[in-house]
Amino acid sequence: MADLSDPPAPPAAPAHAFELPRLTSMLWHALPRFVEGVIAPVAVFYAAFVLLGLNGALVAAVTWVYGGIGWRLYRGHGVPGMLLLAALGVTVRAVLAAVTGSPVVYFLQPTLGTLLVSMTFLASVPMRRPLAQKIATDMVPMPEAFLRHERVHRFFLRISLLWSLVFLVNATISLWMLFHESIGTYLWVRTGLVAALGAAAATVSVLGFRRCLRHVNAEPAT
Incomplete structure (x- = not known):
């Protein structure tokens, strides 16, 4: 027999209920990826473009992408498939830009x-x-x-x-x-x-x- 002194169990949540993670945690999760994928490539390319010209900037851009892949492998982290595709795309773009000048x-x-x-x-x-x-x-x-x-x-x-x-x-x-x-x-x-x-x-x-x-x-x- 159930103990009548126990408080009633809370009602079950609806099957369609869902709780979103805190906004701050999502922003902190996304910030490093934004810096790595958006801000840093622009800074690397532009700095090399000013100092070394177009070919130097292209080499720097390709080096940045493959350096990121190498760093992940060095730390034992997996390399996302999208990053490998991005590296391939950057390589092709750099070759075409170098050929056309x-x-x-x-x-x-x-x-x-x-x-x-x-x-x-x-x-x-x-x-x-x-x-x-x-x-x-x-x-x-x-x-x-x-x-x-x-x-x-x-x-x-x-x-x-x-x-x-x-x-x-x-x-x-x-x-x-x-x-x-x-x-x-x-x-x-x-x-x-x-x-x-x-x-x-x-x-x-x-x-x-x-x-x-x-x-x-x-x-x-x-």
Whole structure:
């Protein structure tokens, strides 16, 4: 017989409930990757470009990428497949830029890639398979019951549209500056604008997701 003096057990959480990790912990998790993948390559390329010219900058850019891979291997860490693909892409871009003698060639490919990413986000919306959801679940595992919720699905559709627009603006700014400004102006002004645009979109995404969470978690279990 149950002990009547025991306090009643708390009600079970709904199957669709989900708790988002603290925003500060996510930012600290993402900051080193942002510095390594966005800020440092620009600084390395530009410093070498000023001191050593185009070929020196290309060598420095390739060395930075493969140095990162070597450092991971030295520390016994696995090398992500995406990093290996990025290294291959940087190598091909550097060779093409060295052959043509134009730094524009080096930066044109990732800009066109950004445009392709924008179109991919956009195409995922009418297909009802929002790319934003796939990326979010890669970063933060979420229960299937939560992801099947209609409000959650609508949220990821809207966020996919938002990021499609962000990448489209990113590519447009990059292409215009690449053909109308100096490489120095392109590197720093474009990087700052793109970082600010991405930060604003990320803030909207996180705040919108938190709002969605409050509504979903407040619903009673069915």
